[in-house]
Amino acid sequence: MPEPTSIEPLRFEEGALLVLDQRVLPAAESWVRCETPAEVADCISSMAVRGAPAIGIAAAYGLALAGEDRDGAAELLRATRPTAVNLGWAIDQVLDAPDVLARARELHSEQHAADRRLAELGASRFEAGDRALTHCNAGALATAGYGTAGGVLRAAWEQGRLQQVWVDETRPLLQGARLTSYELTRAGIPYRLITDSSAGTLMARGMVDRVVVGADRIAANGDVANKVGTYPLAVLAARHGVPFYVAAPLSTVDAGTPSGDAIPIEERDASEVVPGLPALNLAFDVTPAELVTAIFTEAGVLEAPYEEAIAAALDR
Amino acid sequence: MPEPTSIEPLRFEEGALLVLDQRVLPAAESWVRCETPAEVADCISSMAVRGAPAIGIAAAYGLALAGEDRDGAAELLRATRPTAVNLGWAIDQVLDAPDVLARARELHSEQHAADRRLAELGASRFEAGDRALTHCNAGALATAGYGTAGGVLRAAWEQGRLQQVWVDETRPLLQGARLTSYELTRAGIPYRLITDSSAGTLMARGMVDRVVVGADRIAANGDVANKVGTYPLAVLAARHGVPFYVAAPLSTVDAGTPSGDAIPIEERDASEVVPGLPALNLAFDVTPAELVTAIFTEAGVLEAPYEEAIAAALDR
Numbered sequence: 001m002p003e004p005t006s007i008e009p010l011r012f013e014e015g016a017l018l019v020l021d022q023r024v025l026p027a028a029e030s031w032v033r034c035e036t037p038a039e040v041a042d043c044i045s046s047m048a049v050r051g052a053p054a055i056g057i058a059a060a061y062g063l064a065l066a067g068e069d070r071d072g073a074a075e076l077l078r079a080t081r082p083t084a085v086n087l088g089w090a091i092d093q094v095l096d097a098p099d100v101l102a103r104a105r106e107l108h109s110e111q112h113a114a115d116r117r118l119a120e121l122g123a124s125r126f127e128a129g130d131r132a133l134t135h136c137n138a139g140a141l142a143t144a145g146y147g148t149a150g151g152v153l154r155a156a157w158e159q160g161r162l163q164q165v166w167v168d169e170t171r172p173l174l175q176g177a178r179l180t181s182y183e184l185t186r187a188g189i190p191y192r193l194i195t196d197s198s199a200g201t202l203m204a205r206g207m208v209d210r211v212v213v214g215a216d217r218i219a220a221n222g223d224v225a226n227k228v229g230t231y232p233l234a235v236l237a238a239r240h241g242v243p244f245y246v247a248a249p250l251s252t253v254d255a256g257t258p259s260g261d262a263i264p265i266e267e268r269d270a271s272e273v274v275p276g277l278p279a280l281n282l283a284f285d286v287t288p289a290e291l292v293t294a295i296f297t298e299a300g301v302l303e304a305p306y307e308e309a310i311a312a313a314l315d316r
Numbered sequence: 317m318p319e320p321t322s323i324e325p326l327r328f329e330e331g332a333l334l335v336l337d338q339r340v341l342p343a344a345e346s347w348v349r350c351e352t353p354a355e356v357a358d359c360i361s362s363m364a365v366r367g368a369p370a371i372g373i374a375a376a377y378g379l380a381l382a383g384e385d386r387d388g389a390a391e392l393l394r395a396t397r398p399t400a401v402n403l404g405w406a407i408d409q410v411l412d413a414p415d416v417l418a419r420a421r422e423l424h425s426e427q428h429a430a431d432r433r434l435a436e437l438g439a440s441r442f443e444a445g446d447r448a449l450t451h452c453n454a455g456a457l458a459t460a461g462y463g464t465a466g467g468v469l470r471a472a473w474e475q476g477r478l479q480q481v482w483v484d485e486t487r488p489l490l491q492g493a494r495l496t497s498y499e500l501t502r503a504g505i506p507y508r509l510i511t512d513s514s515a516g517t518l519m520a521r522g523m524v525d526r527v528v529v530g531a532d533r534i535a536a537n538g539d540v541a542n543k544v545g546t547y548p549l550a551v552l553a554a555r556h557g558v559p560f561y562v563a564a565p566l567s568t569v570d571a572g573t574p575s576g577d578a579i580p581i582e583e584r585d586a587s588e589v590v591p592g593l594p595a596l597n598l599a600f601d602v603t604p605a606e607l608v609t610a611i612f613t614e615a616g617v618l619e620a621p622y623e624e625a626i627a628a629a630l631d632r
Contacts, residue, residue: 166596168513169487169589169590171485171487171511171512171513172511174590177589177590177593181590181593190594191594192594192595192596193586193589193590193593193594193595193596194589194595194596194597194598195487195488195512195544195545195589195597196487196511196512196513197484197486197487197512197513197544197545197548197601198544198545198596198598198601199548200547200548200551200601201544201547201581201598201601201602202596204547204601204602228511228513228514228517229511229512229513229514231516231517231520232513232515232516232548232551232552235516235548235551235552235555236548236551239551265517270509273485273493273509273510273511274485274490274493274509277493277497277509278506278507278508278509279508279509279510280482280508280509280510280514280518281510281511282510282514282517285513285514285516285517285520286517286520
């Protein structure tokens with residue numbers, strides 16, 4: 001029996017991938033049934049499923065739905081979103097597996113284990129009474145596991161080291177206001193929502209003890225791509241002496257990307273910001289490694305100098 | 317005949333104050349007719365009229381609607397919103413005037429002149445091809461004049477020194493997406509909307525040449541209270557070497573407030589952020605003077621050291 005707080009956004013059952021539709025949460029808990037790789041690709045590009053690790057696992061299950069043209073399906077799934085490196089990584093993991101579905105299920109289960117491990121490591125940095133701030137959603141919905149930044153918050157809460165979470169609403173798609181609030185409510189963790197531009201004031205008033213966020217791609221030098229709005233948080237945290245943590249599995253680290261400048265940043269449709277008006281909708285931003293206090297991974301807590309720490313973690 | 321681009325959010329006609337309802341712009345151009353100070357007070361606290369100079373002028377007209385209890389009406393109007401100092405300033409200007417309505421009309425007309433003057437001074441700092449970023453709305457709607465930050469943008473555009481405006485949507489009430497976009501469209505100035513947390517990335521990419529914002533209160537030391545989200549912009553601008561300008565009439569300067577710490581910051585209802593969930597909704601933030609490149613006023617461009625520059629401007 002699952003724990004009452006467990007949230008599982010992806011289920012593979014009876015020859016189909018069931019995707020919990022994150023576009024309509026928390027108003028409705030609705031499932032999209034995918035029987036083809038193209039249907040999974042649609043779920044990823046439309047953000048019915050989102051979060052770097054979760055879209056990787058969805059794509060792996062998507063390949064399990066491919067017929068003879070497995071390479072064509074892989075190409076289709078790879079092209080859905082450009083920034084998260086977990087997507088291509090997961091596809092590579094399953095593409096040549098003798099049993100694609102079995103390998104996809106294995107990745108899914110490994111994600112749970114990695115999340116749990118990095119969450120425990122991250123939570124050990126917290127102290128009783130801490131008020132943590134997070135951006136977007138990097139919980140179970142985003143990883144199809146225990147959560148990265150969200151997992152750190154859950155573990156810190158379970159260990160009695162967390163008083164409250166400040167949740168950035170995260171415009172334009174409101175992953176904080178819709179998804180992180182939903183997860184924290186189910187986990188019984190106290191939180192308050194704020195607009196994305198309020199974090200600086202809370203830090204200036206000493207109301208934030210730590211910032212913890214997820215990541216969509218970490219370059220070899222430790223630069224971090226994550227949901228737009230992460231970079232300003234890191235700049236403000238540095239100014240106010242607030243530790244700024246990134247929580248991500250090693251599958252988010254891209255040794256082939258030397259620095260943040262080389263990370264492709266997805267530009268999504270302007271209508272997500274406001275319908276009918278000219279807008280620029282950059283979905284991610286890049287936080288330079290110099291602003292990151294530590295990166296929590298399942299292989300340990302990485303700290304500066306990141307180039308060496310990352311290379312060592314990947315070699316392990 | 318008014319210029320085609322002129323926007324006048326307050327009209328006193330036939331014994332009533334007509335307030336252009338900024339809560340429903342740009343979807344509807346609807347006017348609220350106020351025949352009593354209490355109705356004007358409602359328009360101010362509900363933000364049917366907003367913007368530091370505009371609420372001052374609205375309150376001045378509101379006093380012209382008072383019967384015998386002018387002091388009671390002044391108290392009611394003063395209590396509507398705590399942060400903008402122009403509110404109390406305008407009330408003080410008209411309270412003991414022999415003809416309240418005439419003095420209110422005079423303040424209104426002086427606002428036009430002050431805006432126009434500070435806008436010209438500010439625009440002279442711009443250079444051809446500049447891409448300016450602004451937050452919230454500090455145009456004609458916010459001042460009942462030519463606009464402060466919005467006036468600087470209009471004047472820079474008229475002088476051929478502005479290529480494009482980046483407009484922060486400005487959560488939670490979307491003054492940027494609703495009001496600044498409306499004004500810029502009417503003025504024919506090219507713009508693009510962004511989410512409030514995108515500005516850092518645009519600055520990191522060299523896509524912002526100047527930031528210009530209005531103010532709700534400027535302390536004697538030059539600290540600036542303005543719409544929440546202004547402080548992070550100033551921090552990011554400093555990091556990226558982008559000039560950060562504040563445009564405000566001298567009525568926004570409060571010699572009685574020594575520094576930003578002493579400025580009361582309005583906390584508005586959580587439901588403005590998201591209905592039904594716990595939220596903290598701070599309407600303003602404080603930008604320390606050290607992050608402000610210059611303050612454009614009708615008495616000249618003020619620069620550091622601000623304490624002296626402000627004292628000299630007020631003494632003039």
